[in-house]
Amino acid sequence: MGSGDPGTTGPGIFGIRLLEVLKTHRPDIERHLILSTWAEATIKHETNYTTQAVRDLSTTTHSPKNMASALVSGSFLTDGMVVVPCSMKTLAAIRHGLGDNLLARAANVTIKERRRLILVTRESPLSAIHLENMLELARLGITIFPPVPAFYARPHTLSEAVDYTVVRILDQLGVHIPWTVRWGEPRIQPPDLS
Numbered sequence: 001m002g003s004g005d006p007g008t009t010g011p012g013i014f015g016i017r018l019l020e021v022l023k024t025h026r027p028d029i030e031r032h033l034i035l036s037t038w039a040e041a042t043i044k045h046e047t048n049y050t051t052q053a054v055r056d057l058s059t060t061t062h063s064p065k066n067m068a069s070a071l072v073s074g075s076f077l078t079d080g081m082v083v084v085p086c087s088m089k090t091l092a093a094i095r096h097g098l099g100d101n102l103l104a105r106a107a108n109v110t111i112k113e114r115r116r117l118i119l120v121t122r123e124s125p126l127s128a129i130h131l132e133n134m135l136e137l138a139r140l141g142i143t144i145f146p147p148v149p150a151f152y153a154r155p156h157t158l159s160e161a162v163d164y165t166v167v168r169i170l171d172q173l174g175v176h177i178p179w180t181v182r183w184g185e186p187r188i189q190p191p192d193l194s
C-alpha cells in the first residue's frame with residue numbers, strides 16, 4: 001500500500017512511512033519495531049494498514065511485554081531510536097525513567113548510552129505537564145519533534161507533507177535521504193520515495 005491513499009493519514013502513518021522509506025532506501029539498516037498495544041489500536045482506527053503489514057516492514061518485531069528482548073540492554077548496539085508517534089503517556093514514562101514496558105525501557109537505555117533519541121510527539125494543545133516533560137528531555141539532548149508540516153515545501157498532497165516530515169526525522173538520525181525539496185535546492189519534480 002502506498003502513501004497516496006487518503007485513508008492512511010492518522011499520526012501512525014509517520015511511523016509506517018518511516019519504516020517504508022528506510023526499507024526502500026537504506027535496507028542495510030536494521031529496523032527493530034516495538035508496537036505498543038495502543039499503537040496497534042490506533043493503526044486500526046487511523047490507517048488502512050493491518051498491524052501485520054506494519055510488522056512486515058521491520059527486520060525484527062519485539063513485543064512491548066518482552067523485557068528479555070535485546071533492546072533492554074545497552075550492550076546491544078543500536079544507532080538510535082525514534083518513538084513515532086509518541087503519546088503523552090510514553091513521553092512521561094521516558095522522562096521519569098519508568099521502564100514499565102519494552103518501549104520505555106529501550107528509550108531509557110538509549111538515553112543512558114547517549115545515543116540518538118527522537119520523540120515525534122502527538123498531542124495538541126499541550127499542557128504545562130507535557131511541556132515540562134518535553135523540556136526536561138530536551139535538556140538531556142533528546143530531540144522533541146512535533147510533526148509540523150513544512151509548508152515552504154509547498155506539498156501538493158498530504159502524503160507529500162508526511163514524507164517530508166519522515167525525511168526530516170531521518171535527518172535527525174543521521175540518515176539522509178535524497179530529496180528534491182530541501183530548502184535552498186531547486187524543486188525539480190515531486191519527490192518519489194516509493
Ligand SMILES: Cc1cc2nc3c(=O)[nH]c(=O)nc-3n(C[C@H](O)[C@H](O)[C@H](O)COP(=O)(O)O)c2cc1C
Nearest residue numbers: 036037038039041042045086087088089090122123
Ligand atoms: C484513536 C486514539 C487516538 C489517541 N490519540 C492520542 C494522542 O494524540 N496523544 C496521546 O497522548 N494519547 C492519545 N491516545 C491515548 C493513548 O493511546 C493512550 O494514552 C495510551 O495509553 C498510550 O500508550 P502507548 O504510549 O504505550 O502507546 C489516543 C488513543 C486512541 C484510541
